[in-house]
Amino acid sequence: MEMEAAKYIGAGLAMIGMIGSGIGMGNVFSSFILGVSRNPAARGEVFTMTMLGFALVEAIALFALVIALLILFG
Amino acid sequence: MAQPHGEGGHSPLQQFEVKTLIDLPSVGGMDVSFTNSSLMMVIALALITGFMTLAMRERSLVPGRLQMVAESAYEFIANLIRDTVGSEGRPYFPLVFSLFTFVLMGNLLGMLPYSFTFTSHIIVTFALAIAVFIGVTILGFVKHGMHFFTFFAPAGTPPLLLPLLVPIEILSYLSRPVSLSVRLFANMLAGHTLLKVIAGFVALMGAAGVLPLALLVALNGLEILIALLQAYVFAILTCLYINDALHLH
Numbered sequence: 001m002e003m004e005a006a007k008y009i010g011a012g013l014a015m016i017g018m019i020g021s022g023i024g025m026g027n028v029f030s031s032f033i034l035g036v037s038r039n040p041a042a043r044g045e046v047f048t049m050t051m052l053g054f055a056l057v058e059a060i061a062l063f064a065l066v067i068a069l070l071i072l073f074g
Numbered sequence: 075m076a077q078p079h080g081e082g083g084h085s086p087l088q089q090f091e092v093k094t095l096i097d098l099p100s101v102g103g104m105d106v107s108f109t110n111s112s113l114m115m116v117i118a119l120a121l122i123t124g125f126m127t128l129a130m131r132e133r134s135l136v137p138g139r140l141q142m143v144a145e146s147a148y149e150f151i152a153n154l155i156r157d158t159v160g161s162e163g164r165p166y167f168p169l170v171f172s173l174f175t176f177v178l179m180g181n182l183l184g185m186l187p188y189s190f191t192f193t194s195h196i197i198v199t200f201a202l203a204i205a206v207f208i209g210v211t212i213l214g215f216v217k218h219g220m221h222f223f224t225f226f227a228p229a230g231t232p233p234l235l236l237p238l239l240v241p242i243e244i245l246s247y248l249s250r251p252v253s254l255s256v257r258l259f260a261n262m263l264a265g266h267t268l269l270k271v272i273a274g275f276v277a278l279m280g281a282a283g284v285l286p287l288a289l290l291v292a293l294n295g296l297e298i299l300i301a302l303l304q305a306y307v308f309a310i311l312t313c314l315y316i317n318d319a320l321h322l323h
Contacts (some may be wrong), residue, residue, distance in 0.1 A: 059257035
């Protein structure tokens with residue numbers, strides 16, 4: 001197999017790791033919605049932690065992207 | 075400058091090129107020229123220092139509007155440290171405040187047209203992250219001595235699991251600077267590359283280019299949110315690592 005073709009296939013496979021991030025993102029915001037619906041007064045504090053959770057889960061997706069870019073262009 | 079053929083001249087990755095502005099003689103084999111990245115860092119520093127000094131110039135007990143902004147920024151980070159580390163974290167306030175404002179200004183300055191995002195380079199974010207990591211590790215050893223190594227063996231684990239758990243804990247501890255730096259770097263890189271790619275479509279599609287243009291407006295808003303959020307995440311993770319070093323779980 002040519003190097004170019006192998007790179008494209010490798011990059012595509014590396015992006016499969018983003019599935020985990022998608023599931024995790026759904027978890028974070030579903031917990032936020034459930035938490036606020038049970039206790040609307042806690043919205044401010046829970047929102048801060050939700051934003052922290054969003055950024056951390058997003059990071060996993062971006063790790064997968066970095067590996068894909070490394071395979072494609074490194 | 076607008077390439078009607080899209081892939082013709084400019085690639086979306088050209089915005090990350092470091093250009094030398096003032097050539098300086100190399101020191102010890104390293105090129106220390108003043109680059110556009112250095113210029114952005116100096117501008118970020120000047121903006122932060124200038125704003126904080128200017129806003130706090132008249133130190134009135136009842137703050138006016140400008141002083142209120144500076145005090146809100148102070149209070150935001152002070153509350154963050156108090157909530158994560160506790161009152162022992164107060165000596166580390168200058169570090170966390172400097173990190174937060176530097177990363178924030180770096181991210182936000184990159185949103186201006188024709189500017190350069192210095193946090194989109196792994197070497198910059200890795201330098202910040204490794205400084206935090208080494209500082210926090212030294213802090214842990216200074217505070218707890220050899221007892222610091224009990225950090226890797228959480229309380230209440232059965233002794234049979236320890237040979238499996240301790241290497242995993244050490245590995246996860248050593249991956250902290252990597253994750254801290256790559257998170258910020260990849261967010262900035264991916265965001266700005268996406269903006270450039272969509273912008274390329276706007277030029278390419280002619281009259282129908284209002285659709286990618288609307289998407290571009292929304293994406294710019296998202297990028298500004300990500301810029302603020304990533305600075306906050308960097309600061310809060312630094313506070314959490316300081317908490318780990320001071321309180322060992």
